[in-house]
Amino acid sequence: MPAVQETVDRVKRIDVDQYRYGFETLIESDKAPKGLSEETVKFISEKKNEPAWMLQWRLEAYRRWLTMTEPTWARVDYPKIDFQDLYYYSAPKPKKTITSLDEIDPEILKTYEKLGIPLREVAMLEGVEPKPGEEDPNRRKIAVDAVFDSVSVATTFKAELKKAGVIFMPISEAIREHPELVQKYLGSVVPTSDNFYATLNSAVFSDGSFVYVPPGVRCPMELSTYFRINERNTGQFERTLIIADKGSYVSYLEGCTAPQRDENQLHAAVVELVAHDDAEIKYSTVQNWYPGNSEGKGGIYNFVTKRGDCRGDRSKISWTQVETGSAITWKYPSCILRGDNSSGEFYSIAISNGYQQVDSGTKMIHLGKNTSSRIISKGIAAGKSQNTYRGLVTAHRKATGARNFTACDSLLIGDKCGAHTVPYIEAKNSSATFEHEATTSKISEDVLFYCIQRGLSQEEAVGLVVNGFVKDVLQQLPMEFAVEAQKLISISLEGSVG
Amino acid sequence: MALLEVKDLKVRVEEREILHGLTLTVNEGEIHAIMGPNGSGKSTLSHVIAGKPGYEVTDGQILFKGEDLLEMAPEERAAKGVFLAFQYPVEIPGVTTMNFLRTALNAQRKARGESELMVPDFLKKVREVSKSLNIPQDMLKRGVNVGFSGGEKKRNEVLQMALFEPSLCILDEMDSGLDIDALRIAADGVNALHSPKRAMVVITHYQRLLNYIVPDIVHVMSKGRVVKSGGKELAQELEESGYAQFEDAA
Ligand SMILES: Nc1ncnc2c1ncn2[C@@H]1O[C@H](COP(=O)(O)OP(=O)(O)O)[C@@H](O)[C@H]1O
Numbered sequence: 001m002p003a004v005q006e007t008v009d010r011v012k013r014i015d016v017d018q019y020r021y022g023f024e025t026l027i028e029s030d031k032a033p034k035g036l037s038e039e040t041v042k043f044i045s046e047k048k049n050e051p052a053w054m055l056q057w058r059l060e061a062y063r064r065w066l067t068m069t070e071p072t073w074a075r076v077d078y079p080k081i082d083f084q085d086l087y088y089y090s091a092p093k094p095k096k097t098i099t100s101l102d103e104i105d106p107e108i109l110k111t112y113e114k115l116g117i118p119l120r121e122v123a124m125l126e127g128v129e130p131k132p133g134e135e136d137p138n139r140r141k142i143a144v145d146a147v148f149d150s151v152s153v154a155t156t157f158k159a160e161l162k163k164a165g166v167i168f169m170p171i172s173e174a175i176r177e178h179p180e181l182v183q184k185y186l187g188s189v190v191p192t193s194d195n196f197y198a199t200l201n202s203a204v205f206s207d208g209s210f211v212y213v214p215p216g217v218r219c220p221m222e223l224s225t226y227f228r229i230n231e232r233n234t235g236q237f238e239r240t241l242i243i244a245d246k247g248s249y250v251s252y253l254e255g256c257t258a259p260q261r262d263e264n265q266l267h268a269a270v271v272e273l274v275a276h277d278d279a280e281i282k283y284s285t286v287q288n289w290y291p292g293n294s295e296g297k298g299g300i301y302n303f304v305t306k307r308g309d310c311r312g313d314r315s316k317i318s319w320t321q322v323e324t325g326s327a328i329t330w331k332y333p334s335c336i337l338r339g340d341n342s343s344g345e346f347y348s349i350a351i352s353n354g355y356q357q358v359d360s361g362t363k364m365i366h367l368g369k370n371t372s373s374r375i376i377s378k379g380i381a382a383g384k385s386q387n388t389y390r391g392l393v394t395a396h397r398k399a400t401g402a403r404n405f406t407a408c409d410s411l412l413i414g415d416k417c418g419a420h421t422v423p424y425i426e427a428k429n430s431s432a433t434f435e436h437e438a439t440t441s442k443i444s445e446d447v448l449f450y451c452i453q454r455g456l457s458q459e460e461a462v463g464l465v466v467n468g469f470v471k472d473v474l475q476q477l478p479m480e481f482a483v484e485a486q487k488l489i490s491i492s493l494e495g496s497v498g
Numbered sequence: 499m500a501l502l503e504v505k506d507l508k509v510r511v512e513e514r515e516i517l518h519g520l521t522l523t524v525n526e527g528e529i530h531a532i533m534g535p536n537g538s539g540k541s542t543l544s545h546v547i548a549g550k551p552g553y554e555v556t557d558g559q560i561l562f563k564g565e566d567l568l569e570m571a572p573e574e575r576a577a578k579g580v581f582l583a584f585q586y587p588v589e590i591p592g593v594t595t596m597n598f599l600r601t602a603l604n605a606q607r608k609a610r611g612e613s614e615l616m617v618p619d620f621l622k623k624v625r626e627v628s629k630s631l632n633i634p635q636d637m638l639k640r641g642v643n644v645g646f647s648g649g650e651k652k653r654n655e656v657l658q659m660a661l662f663e664p665s666l667c668i669l670d671e672m673d674s675g676l677d678i679d680a681l682r683i684a685a686d687g688v689n690a691l692h693s694p695k696r697a698m699v700v701i702t703h704y705q706r707l708l709n710y711i712v713p714d715i716v717h718v719m720s721k722g723r724v725v726k727s728g729g730k731e732l733a734q735e736l737e738e739s740g741y742a743q744f745e746d747a748a
């Protein structure tokens with residue numbers, strides 16, 4: 001049997017059902033009535049004890065949203081979403097104020113344990129501070145904010161961060177405790193009117209993370225948020241806002257999983273980053289939402305707006321993403337290079353298998369002088385998936401000396417999948433230098449056989465070759481997560497070749 | 499018991515028969531040379547022994563240490579001691595040679611139920627072997643065969659042969675693209691690995707290589723069959739009179 005035929009046969013047997021995080025947690029929850037109306041928006045705002053300005057902000061977004069239509073330009077195909085058939089808010093019961101991890105429903109803690117996110121362990125570390133010089137360098141501390149359906153259930157290391165002046169808390173709390181900061185920055189990067197999904201998010205977002213790093217502070221640990229969708233028919237609309245004040249630095253990691261369900265679930269998040277003069281934000285995502293089963297049933301619809309504003313001179317924002325899950329991914333983490341000499345980076349690994357559809361990329365908008373950006377995108381398509389890179393690089397009239405380097409590489413596994421590259425480049429300033437490189441290759445049967453002849457199984461061979469292909473991007477991730485991502489890449493390609 | 503027994507092997511590629519009943523027996527410790535004109539099926543034979551997909555065996559059998567080789571997955575054959583040094587070793591960008599060697603060695607050991615080799619032992623072994631093959635350490639940090647010269651690629655094959663310690667080494671056109679110096683280094687590496695427990699099958703179009711790796715037995719292949727076998731003088735004979743005399747025999 002020719003090798004290609006064998007590949008195709010194996011792909012047919014693909015078992016995306018091996019999704020590891022597909023369990024469901026049985027807990028009681030407190031939900032908003034199904035459907036979306038002004039009442040729903042008010043219900044959410046009330047649940048969160050929000051001030052009047054916040055409710056007004058949401059209602060304006062909601063009214064705006066009613067006038068908008070879903071975008072159709074992306075290379076993704078899915079049945080029409082009935083926005084009245086969803087729940088917009090779901091909180092685990094009992095809903096009293098949580099002051100320590102012991103008060104969290106043990107079922108939820110177990111969920112995070114299964115996910116490998118050690119909330120309890122991390123919290124315990126807080127009590128037993130190692131003496132200076134005795135810290136275990138292999139055990140870097142990571143502060144975690146865990147978001148379960150619509151609410152944040154736990155944030156660790158709050159006290160230690162507070163000492164450094166860093167604010168890291170659920171955004172619902174920040175709205176009450178730091179209204180001046182939230183009001184100043186919320187919607188300042190992604191305006192409420194930005195796009196269909198961002199506007200929807202502005203109306204109904206229920207939680208997410210808020211980070212503020214004061215001037216000159218280097219955040220003492222990695223910050224991280226884990227999102228988990230549990231409830232059936234519930235949309236997840238989280239909102240993240242990160243502000244790095246002058247000369248500060250923060251590295252933030254986001255991870256996501258969801259149970260395995262036959263029906264599709266909607267996730268429409270908004271992430272806004274603001275970097276002032278000389279500040280740097282490094283934002284990493286390991287997205288592993290449920291991708292749907294081997295027939296393409298179920299899975300998360302992931303419509304996300306992520307944007308960073310390099311507002312200050314010499315500021316820097318770097319996006320790194322490893323996208324392995326979701327039935328549909330619609331996501332373009334972008335940088336607005338407003339400050340002079342500011343720089344933006346986008347490093348991406350997007351893997352699609354089974355019937356997954358990925359339309360992802362970035363926008364680099366050069367406004368300031370001598371701004372630079374760098375895009376390294378690695379797309380891997382297997383099974384019957386479609387994987388599109390869509391990128392926009394523009395230089396404004398005043399952006400003298402703007403520089404961009406883009407390299408987009410696609411790797412195809414089998415011959416039922418597709419990879420597409422759609423670059424848009426606009427230079428309104430003649431001094432701009434934009435470089436674009438793109439390659440598409442098929443995973444070579446000869447390379448696989450070479451590895452197999454040396455003792456690797458077919459799957460190990462694919463994993464090795466793909467990990468080599470994405471190496472430049474993996475190196476951008478914080479070390480712990482690079483290892484995790486490497487494993488995830490191999491798992492998500494299981495059964496992709498025969 | 500013979501190490502390798504190929505009996506009346508018939509192989510098709512895309513509906514076309516390439517090997518028409520090939521028989522070959524290799525015992526432990528022997529060095530065999532397989533010579534033949536381009537297109538006679540030498541590489542096909544090596545690929546079928548190693549288990550490359552895309553070949554259909556329609557008749558005959560292959561026994562390795564008495565076991566049915568054709569029933570084994572290719573990676574299982576590797577773990578059991580079948581090694582093929584490729585004519586054109588592939589490049590694997592982003593995977594360092596060192597990482598590749600370790601991953602492959604541990605995969606083979608695992609398949610044999612052995613424990614992983616400890617990192618210091620592994621490194622020591624790689625250093626020793628690469629030194630004797632004149633392989634610089636920085637080459638091991640580069641992507642597998644990426645930017646390697648022809649000679650470096652072949653030495654990398656010999657390095658793997660030394661590390662994995664197979665009992666059957668098949669070398670497909672090891673001399674292609676090598677100058678005399680590169681050929682000598684690679685051949686010395688191969689000779690150093692010759693042992694009473696290990697057999698070598700050297701596939702070559704030219705007699706030249708056999709000045710460096712001296713065979714016990716020479717087979718002439720033509721049109722998918724072994725048409726003549728003899729001692730090392732057969733190679734010399736071929737060099738002088740060419741393959742034409744065998745075309746009719748096939
Ligand atoms: N993958 C393939 N598809 C079609 N024909 C092939 C393939 N591989 C080899 N052949 C044919 O089989 C014959 C033997 O090839 P090969 O084994 O490479 O010979 P050698 O190594 O002796 O030069 C040639 O006629 C060649 O064209």
Ligand SMILES: [Mg+2]
Pocket residue numbers: 540541542585671
């Ligand atoms: Mg050949």
